[in-house]
Amino acid sequence: MKFLHLSDLHFGKLLFEYSLLEDQEYWCRQVLDLLQNDPHDAVIIAGDLYDRSVPPGDAVAMMDRFLTALVSQLRLPVLAIAGNHDGSQRLAFGAGLYRNSGLYLSALPSREVERITLEDRWGPVDFWLLPYLTPADGKTLFPQENPHTFQETYRLMMEENLPRLVPGRRNVLVAHGFFCRLSPEHPVGELETCESETTVGTADLVDAALFEPFQYCAFGHLHGSQRAGSERMRYCGSPLAYSVSEERQVKSVLSVELDGQGNCTVTPIVFSPLRKVRSVSGTMEELCAPTGGTFVSDDYVFVNLxxxxxxxxxxxxxxxxxxxxxxxxxxxxxxxxxxxxxGEALRKLDLCQAFRAFYEQTQGEPLTEDAMRAVRQAAQEKEEQS
Structure with a gap:
């Protein structure tokens, strides 16, 4: 079984004042070209299809074109779930009808996780579609247990559904959240996060050891491609950089091959974006020098002047x-x-220079000479006392 792991598409995303629809359309064409030239058996989208619960019409139209190309033109089953940015009620509309065409969309949390079975030459593979889940969902689904944390909610969900795994079958979990294999050495995991993700410290962190019985876990939510503490538990990351904090991340999709014994091989596939997101620093003269003040780049650039x-x-x-x-x-x-x-430059400053730097950084204005004299006097008194 060979499938493509995607997530966090965020169609309709704005980067500062700019719509990214053109950039996202460019990425979609690259995905479709890949699948045309390198056949896969299925496509997984692990949540956050849209950037907000009520997406703009042009984002919905682009999603329609992308899914139609995957399902109707390439004849690929698509297995997708709702993420925390998606409006699950709206995303659930028509899901029953879509199944007949090969689009399996699980948007609303259910006590019984939806299971989709696909076949390859070695037999059946069960895909478990678990949409974004919160403790509030847990209280509704498990009123007697009344869970208060993400960890408790996912533990109850796994206790309810792991007995449904068929012995001898290969199983793939599709889920959206903040997951990592925890250990005494790393009690809060080792995950790379960024500004465009929604996390509240480690309050929503779930120990991915709960998902150990699955041969592969296709996670969504974190925008950097990374392991969640295990080779078999992966975030593919977002297709594009959705904040300046992501400028150094290498964006990719994951091609996953599952053999007859459930061993998986994961291959990252990197696409070049239409425009990069990056930052530059320098004086105005330094920035203008290469071109004399005319066009340098069409990238999305944040300037430290x-x-x-x-x-x-x-x-x-x-x-x-x-x-x-x-x-x-x-x-x-x-x-x-x-x-x-x-820090090396900071260590070269004396106490007065360091205080001036601190003041100007925090206050956004220069220190007056009178104030500087007071600082020097205080520094001298401290030196005499030591």
Whole structure:
């Protein structure tokens, strides 16, 4: 059984002021080209098909085109679940009708997890579709147990459904959440998170050891491609960088092959985005130098502008360089030395210089000479006392 693991599509996403529909359409074409040239048996979408519960019409239209191409043109079964960004009630509409065409969409949590069985040359493979689940869902589904945490809710769900696994069959779990194999050495896991994900500390963290009986776990929710503490438990990550904090992540989809004994081979497939998300730093003169102030790149760029004061007409000049610039952060030269330069530069400053840097970073204005004299006097008194 060979299937493609996707998640966190977030169709309809805005990056600052920019709609990413063109970038997402470009990614969809790459996925379809891959599947055309490298046949798979199924496609998994592990939640967050849309970016919000009521997606814009053009995002719904794009999703319709993408799913239609997968199911009707490529004749591939698609197994999808709702994530925390999806409107589960709306996503559930028509699910019963879709099944007849090969689109299996599980949007509403149920005490009995939906099981879809596909066949390959070695026999049946059961796919378990578990949409995003909260303790509030757990209280509804398990009123007698009345779970209060994500861990308790998922434990009850597994206790209810693991007895349904057929002995000798291969099983794949599709789930959306904050999962990791925990251990005494790493009690909160080792997961890479970013700004565009919705997590509340570790309150929603679930020990993925609950899912040990499954031969592969296709997870969604985290935007970086990574293991969830096990080779068989994977996040494929989002197709694109949806925040500046993701600029260094290598985005991929996962091609998973499951043999007759349930051993899986996972191959990341990297697509080039239409536009990268990245940040640049420098003075206005340094940024303008390569092209004399004209077009540099069509990427989505966040600019750290090094300056002592206000740069006249900065936004227009930056837009000439980067038409899709995301924002400008003004950084003083001293902050550049102490923050961007790291701890080594900070250690070179004396107490007065360090205090000045701290004050200007936190207050956004220079320290007055009178205040600086008071700082020097306090530093000298401390030196005499030590």
């Amino acid at each position: 090094m300056t002592d004061g206000v740069e006249p007409d900065a936004a227009r000049r930056i837009r000439n360089l980067y038409p899709h610039y995301l924002g400008i952060r003004y950084v003083s030269p001293l902050e550049k030395e102490t923050v961007l330069g790291g």
